[in-house]
Amino acid sequence: METLERFKNYHPKNYLHIDRKIFIGNMYTPTHNKTIRRRAFELIQDKEYVQKHAFLPFIHYSIDLKKYTFIEGHNNKTLKVLKTSSNEFNQGQYKYIKPKKREIYYASHFDSYIYKYYGELLNMYYNDFAIKYNIDECSIAYRDNKKGKNNIHFSKEVFEFILKQKNALIIALDFSSFFDNISHDELKKSLKQLLNVGELPADIYNVFKSITKFRYLEKEDLDRYLLSIKNEKDIDIDNLIQEKQIKNYMSMHTFRNLIKSNQLKVYPETIKTFGIPQGSGVSSVCSNIRLIKFDIEMNEWTKKLNGLYRRYCDDLIWIIPDVDEHQMDQIKNEIYEKISRYKDLKLQKEKTILLSYSDRKMTTLEGQSSKLDYLGFVFDGNSIKIREKSLFKYYNRAYRKTRVLAKKHHVYNRNAYMKSLYGLYTHLGMNYKGYGNFISYSYKAEKIMKALPVDVQIRQQVKRHWYKVNKRLKDNKEMYGQNLKN
Template identity: 30%
Template structure:
């Protein structure tokens, strides 16, 4: 990366362990590699965000289930650093996508020149299915995606993207803060400190606690938690986490895009949602490719949750086999939308 993008500042209104930071102060910190290399990052503040996920029950019926996502929020100064380093890495990542022919393949967490929403991304898949019948659509869901990113692989992908032999000290500081992170549960912490969850800024409160009180009120109270998985996982919710997850998947995406294309098929990935459409006689080969690629990336997916739908030639709804355990359904689900032909 030969030129640096301009500094972008996003004010954050939540309370954290530090005070809100001005644009000038944030820029002085985040744009100085020496300061970033020496920076001490605060613990994240975590909470659970529940979204609705369309899936199948044991009888093969399509149902909506709660899918909890563990979100972790960075302190104000830390977030400024993460956002800056996301801006530094993003151009190199986009260039790599273009070089590998993946610009249209990876759709999550990117500023696409053509725009697009989940409706558009799902619509592209459904239109492809309609134009390539007969075919089989396969939808895979990577389990605990952010929690299982291997630190060694992530570091190497980061190094490769920068085109260096080792991470520079400032980049390593950011990497280490995301792989050796600590966090506190927001609700537990607010309760312990008498902070209202409904109005945490009551009484002109501007931060969770003063730095001098951190040791006694947070650390010695047992509120501080380390990353629960040694050697794996980054916090979901920081300004750089989404981009890093995409960087982690570069080789995965390239391999599957090439190999599925050889089968006469179509591959797309949106975060932890993978969609593949192949001719009917290539289903087994496609599923084996996915299983191998997931293993190589040191990730996991629940085969029992894989959605399959066989779309017949011409028009018509997929016919689900009588055995719910086959994984076949009379429709396919992607990004919250269903398609039945």
């Protein structure tokens, strides 16, 4: 059994669940068996315990995301032309918000430790398997043996391969609702293949069962319960957690009673044969395991064409060199046909990107100038930039932070939390909390991409970030100051 030192990166999360937050080195008594009392890191390593462990339901909620999309017939290029030709240009006339929901599931505190541990365990098996079957370089998401590498390195590799070709066909596509559609039977087969066993070990099977037959509670129902017991119409739950006034939604005894009396509903009512929750610590490696046969097949097929195949979770790309125009449809259809054999892989063909590269130019198959948008970087054959959407998100978050700080400045008459603004959103946070920020990431990307024989414009894109952030902070301070006077 491994010592506590092995689990030094297992940290408790600050959210409410049925169980209480627990530190990995603390003593723990399972909710379903009061006779057991051992330290958490010991229990998650005990195979006999894990195979009998009763996992609590996940908690679920949805996040509404705003996705800005161009109206038909417009893109960034047409908007630039309109902007320079009219003084009354309004970008909102050419874009609309496409609603998008992200489903969030999170496990109980103790269960999350089990998922994390078994995720790491399965990753060890996966890494060995991937190396043995030559897919270690193909599957690049959720890998723990790619130390020091990130999307900068992965995208650079793809761009470098393209630049080495005289001409090439580029095919990029993604699977629709990948995690929601994963077949439980196929995942189980892949796990057996990975572990080289006829039947899954009892502990791994129990973990597998907990994410394939997973149940969940609605966060909205649990929040409503808190309101009812506190006789309040509205409660800032995050504030209560920060002030340590509440440590969990309810006791295990109360939870069981509410379920028995149908006062708290557990979903879904019928168990599905497909789909796993994206939020658990074991789900990401399971998504790679599900596709081991697929990756082997695709990589071998692509190698025969002297091409490059890469998969980042559900985003896939092929670079096939020396393809004449008569072969392009044939290659695309062959990829479609191979994917169609995997019944749980849903493909949106209309979203497939087909590009042609030749003489340092990226074009559509119809010959129009185009760009490859890959892992946050945009490459047109001659230059590399950060995706405009990433810049938009960065400035949007930075400006939102300036509004909060400007308001606090006038309420409390002090420059509250200025350090966090500059740490998160400027070059002063190059090593913010040991990780850095968007600006440090951009600088690093510029440095790494400079090794390629192209015009790298990344640093130029963020050159004025200091001026923009400070100007917005100043404007917001003046606005709140004026509002207070009025």
